[in-house]
Amino acid sequence: MEKTLSALRDEAMVCRACRLCETRKNVVFGRGSEHPRIMFIGEAPGEQEDLQGLPFVGAAGQLLQLYLDYLGLEDEDYYIANILKCRPPRNRDPLPEEEQACIGKLRDQVKLLAPKVIVCLGRIAACRIISPDFRITREHGKWFDRGGMRVMATFHPSALLRDPTKKEAALLDFKSILNEI
Ligand code: URA
Numbered sequence: 001m002e003k004t005l006s007a008l009r010d011e012a013m014v015c016r017a018c019r020l021c022e023t024r025k026n027v028v029f030g031r032g033s034e035h036p037r038i039m040f041i042g043e044a045p046g047e048q049e050d051l052q053g054l055p056f057v058g059a060a061g062q063l064l065q066l067y068l069d070y071l072g073l074e075d076e077d078y079y080i081a082n083i084l085k086c087r088p089p090r091n092r093d094p095l096p097e098e099e100q101a102c103i104g105k106l107r108d109q110v111k112l113l114a115p116k117v118i119v120c121l122g123r124i125a126a127c128r129i130i131s132p133d134f135r136i137t138r139e140h141g142k143w144f145d146r147g148g149m150r151v152m153a154t155f156h157p158s159a160l161l162r163d164p165t166k167k168e169a170a171l172l173d174f175k176s177i178l179n180e181i
Pocket of ligand 1: 042044045046049055057060061082
């Protein structure tokens with residue numbers, strides 16, 4: 001029988017499948033609607049997310065929120081999660097074994113939430129969800145079919161904070177979501 005989202009969350013809260021459990025302050029399971037049309041998937045919790053136990057609540061999250069507000073999306077429209085549920089020390093890239101240990105939880109979340117659309121935020125999510133050789137500079141904004149869902153990747157909000165010249169392209173990517181939902 002399929003587990004409920006809250007059973008999945010309870011399991012994740014005590015997960016010790018990789019070494020990130022030794023350094024995390026909180027498990028960052030996900031937040032948002034339980035019947036979302038859109039699921040946003042980032043890379044891994046940062047410092048603020050680790051402290052608060054919620055995804056995308058730091059500077060990158062504030063920028064993401066601006067895009068969501070611009071599109072007129074409401075809380076009930078989307079769910080936000082990450083490839084990893086625990087913060088890698090000093091925000092380093094996830095290790096392959098950490099992704100491997102964690103990805104099943106995300107798969108279960110996607111299955112239960114059954115969004116119409118998945119938007120990968122940044123290269124790490126795109127490589128895991130769309131294709132291992134995904135090139136974000138060349139392929140951002142393109143829509144793919146995966147497992148009965150429409151899937152797209154755009155720049156990670158942190159990358160947009162580092163390089164604001166990409167913000168306009170990201171806005172077009174975000175706007176294209178409205179045609180898919
Ligand atoms: N960056 C991510 O990829 N995820 C978060 O939750 C926060 C920052």
